[in-house]
Amino acid sequence: MEPLRTRLVGSWRLADWKVFSDAGPTDPPLGPAERCTGLLIYTPEGTMSAHLTLKDRARFTDASLDGGSPQEKAAAYSSLIAYAGTWDLDEATDTVVHHVRIATFPNFVGTGLKRVCVFEDADTLKLDTPPMDMGGEARASYVLWRRTDGRNV
Incomplete structure (x- = not known):
């Protein structure tokens, strides 16, 4: 079997x-999974990025980069979870740690988010998260993630 690092990269x-x-079981903070989309990237150099968002996010009335009413901005913030940083592994426990920058x-900034990696097959990765405060x-x-070439996110 390939090392965990090799299987995660991509x-x-x-x-x-x-x-x-x-x-x-309950829905995640953004709502039912079928209403969400996301992208997770692990580079060989040890950088990672994770984005989870609603598929259909409302656009701002003001399309300028600094546009959006306070209500539109609050709705946009509540429809996205994103973080990036570095990652490392504990191969013995199949655990990846996301060091959030x-x-x-x-x-999340300055923390290490631990995830237990469970591969259902070479292209299906389940990341189990220890208990976190929600509500x-x-x-x-x-x-649950499926390997992608980036074109079908």
Whole structure:
């Protein structure tokens, strides 16, 4: 079997996303996974970028780069989770750590987000996330990714 690093490098598109509470599976913060899209990139040099967003985001009335009413900006912020930084692995536990340098959610910056890697096959990656605070409750989640060449995100 190829090393975990070799299997992770490349581009991945969002296939599924679930959050778990004491009551069972729930939708993620952006809403049902079928309404979302995403892109995850791991470079061989150790850089990573993750973007999860609603597929149909409302456009701003003012199309200039600094446009958008406060309400439009709030809606745009609440429809996107994005961060980037570096990554490293613990091969023994199949864990990848995303060392966040920039993020839409400022509390991620400077943290190491651990994800357990489960390959369902060579082109399907499930990242299991330890419990995180969501809505005042610690909730575990997973994001399922499918390998992509970047053209079908």
